[in-house]
Amino acid sequence: MIPDVTLRRSRQAHIATPRLETPFHARIAALDETNDWYSWAGYKAAHSVFDEELEYFAIRSTAALFDISPMVKYRISGPDAERYLNRLTLRDVAKLKAHRVQYTAWCDDHGHVLDDGTLFRLAPDTFRLCCQERHLPWLLDSAIGFDVEIAEETTEIAGLALQGPTSFAVLANAGFDGIEQLKPFQIAEFSHDDTRVTISRTGFTGDLGYELFVPAGAALSLWDRLWMAGRNLGIRAIGYAALNRTRIEAGFIVANADFMTAEAALRADRARLPDEIGLDWLVDAEKPFFNGRHAILEARRNQSLKYILVGLEIEGNIPAEGAIVYHRKKHEAGLVSAAIWSPLAKRNIAIATLERPYGSRIVDDLWVEIYASRELQYQKMMKRATIVPRPFIKLDRRTATPPGLF
Structure with missing residues (x-):
């Protein structure tokens, strides 16, 4: 029989099991001022590093490094x-x-x-x-x-997102010759130490940006190379909170945040078809076979789609995160899954899932119910919402080739 004290310690150790640290953790921890960490796929990841708002402006004004190794x-x-x-x-x-x-x-x-x-x-x-x-x-x-x-290969390959208007200048300063020729969604390999780094012109911010992948053993030297190259270009380390603001502005969706994945959904009616989360444009109906093809095309033929994902512009400046969407202030129409006041667009924006016919046939007289804290008391507000296209912002520098030196 296991002694009670041993059993207790075993249980406590299980609860206290530390999260994994990414290959870049030592550099991010050295810069960390907020001690604001969260768990991402079992890894310790920064929610913020020094200030969520200033980190957002680093993405939009200079260059920002975000650790995507847990991906x-x-x-x-x-x-x-x-x-x-x-x-x-x-x-x-x-x-x-x-x-x-x-x-x-x-x-x-x-x-x-x-x-x-x-x-x-x-x-x-x-x-x-x-x-x-x-x-x-x-x-x-x-x-x-x-x-x-x-x-x-999650543990073997470290990843960094370098995003923002000066991201190209950082890579050029770091000696990645030919990086100016890289077009959006293109990949190239470059030498780094005794290995190779793969750089793609991709990102999750809707801005000029790149993603870099390198063997885990070369991660810290890659970070140092970029940090040194960007010290006069305003480079900063950022956490997820700031990145999340920019991805909302770009109209991007996040699995198990803006929609439930089929494996994570506990209720059958929570799973979504591609057309119900704005991914209908991904479906190549000309392909003869792919997983789910029959069900997707059958739903289109039968017009049996139940939901639609939309962008909303909401009056006022209080974000409507988690707000219920109503039609004519009384009929529930859907739910807001992501919302911010956008400093760049100067609009109160949101991503929401609506239950058809709301958002498809019925698009007028929509409202969101927001609860705002006012001196330790919540105030209920009904704010008008208008369906608008996504992305909420479009930046020419995202696709310009060669990129500009900002």
């Missing part, structure tokens, strides 16, 4: 890699050329979205799939009959 990464390779991924994902992978990236999503057999992410074609038969959740069992089951190798 789940799979390497998929082999003679059937393209054919396998074409069967798995919504888009036509045959159209994805080597050294290019595409945003995509994948579904179960019922057409419900399992996750979204980015697919990097590193070579003709080699891909990297990056996503929010872990899907190795699903990927392996889906690979039956295909000549492919699938391996998770």
